[in-house]
Amino acid sequence: MLYMRSIQDDRTTRAVIRDEALRLFAERGPESVTVRQIAGAAGVSAGLVVHHFGSKDGLRQEVDRHVLAVFAAMLGELTDEGGEKLLDPGAGATSLSEVFARHLPADSPLPGYLRRLLLSGSETGRVLFRRLFELSRRTLDELTAAGLAAPGRDPAVRTAVLLANDLAVFLLRDHLADALGTDPLSADGMARWAPEMLSIYAGGLNATPRGEAPPTI
Numbered sequence: 001m002l003y004m005r006s007i008q009d010d011r012t013t014r015a016v017i018r019d020e021a022l023r024l025f026a027e028r029g030p031e032s033v034t035v036r037q038i039a040g041a042a043g044v045s046a047g048l049v050v051h052h053f054g055s056k057d058g059l060r061q062e063v064d065r066h067v068l069a070v071f072a073a074m075l076g077e078l079t080d081e082g083g084e085k086l087l088d089p090g091a092g093a094t095s096l097s098e099v100f101a102r103h104l105p106a107d108s109p110l111p112g113y114l115r116r117l118l119l120s121g122s123e124t125g126r127v128l129f130r131r132l133f134e135l136s137r138r139t140l141d142e143l144t145a146a147g148l149a150a151p152g153r154d155p156a157v158r159t160a161v162l163l164a165n166d167l168a169v170f171l172l173r174d175h176l177a178d179a180l181g182t183d184p185l186s187a188d189g190m191a192r193w194a195p196e197m198l199s200i201y202a203g204g205l206n207a208t209p210r211g212e213a214p215p216t217i
Contacts, residue, residue, distance in 0.1 A: 014052050014062075017042045022063045026109035029116060030060050064124040067113055071128060074099045095197065096132070097169045101190045111185060115170050136163045162201075169193070 020041040024033045035056050039046040053059035104110055117125040137159045143149035152158035169176065169184050182189040 013044065013048070017044060017049055017052060017059065018062055018066055021059050022067065022113060023109040025060070025063060026112035026116065030056075035059075063113075064117070064122075067110065067117070068124065068128060068131070070110065071114070072131065074103055095194070096166045097185060098190055098194060100170075101185050101187060106183070106186060111170050111173065115173070118167065118171065132167070133159060133163055136166075165197075 017038065021033070021038045024038060024041060033056075035049050036046045038056075038059070039049045042049070049059065053062055100108075100111060114128075117128055119125070137155070140149060140151065140155060140159050140162070144151045144155075173183070173185060177183045177189075180189070180192070182192060184190070184193050
């Protein structure tokens with residue numbers, strides 16, 4: 001847990017240090033956070049941080065591995081039940097944003113860390129984006145095989161367009177919240193975002209949102 005202070009064993013100690021490092025890295029950027037600050041947030045000594053991770057760089061690598069594992073587990077939800085659910089709001093998550101909103105608390109540092117990873121130019125950021133792209137391509141292939149989507153002239157580009165649109169919610173989260181008056185990654189934000197997104201994906205900009213009568217001319 002991110003704010004656990006009762007250290008019981010080495011495993012829990014590592015998890016507390018890792019989670020506090022993740023939170024601070026997401027808030028300030030890894031370069032701006034010291035081992036001493038991480039230790040203070042975790043309620044341990046700086047020496048204990050070094051004992052477990054060797055250095056701040058070793059701790060950052062552990063945080064990156066943890067984040068990749070968490071993302072991989074959540075991303076599996078987008079394809080486990082088949083592509084059809086992507087076009088049915090009642091069938092399950094329809095986007096990466098919805099998966100996050102469903103599984104993560106509102107104050108989770110993971111979306112912020114995702115933003116930093118994708119913009120950092122780091123190897124972990126490249127690995128994560130490639131994983132996201134591969135899953136998005138597989139989803140498009142499943143939709144195409146089920147007759148629920150067309151691959152387009154260039155399936156790779158179509159995949160990239162869909163993924164870029166989804167990731168924009170994370171990269172522009174604060175600006176979107178300011179413009180819309182609602183955090184797009186909150187439950188209320190997703191309730192507004194998902195129907196519009198699905199309407200556009202299903203029928204283009206001229207499509208009538210589900211549950212609404214077409215405009216009279």
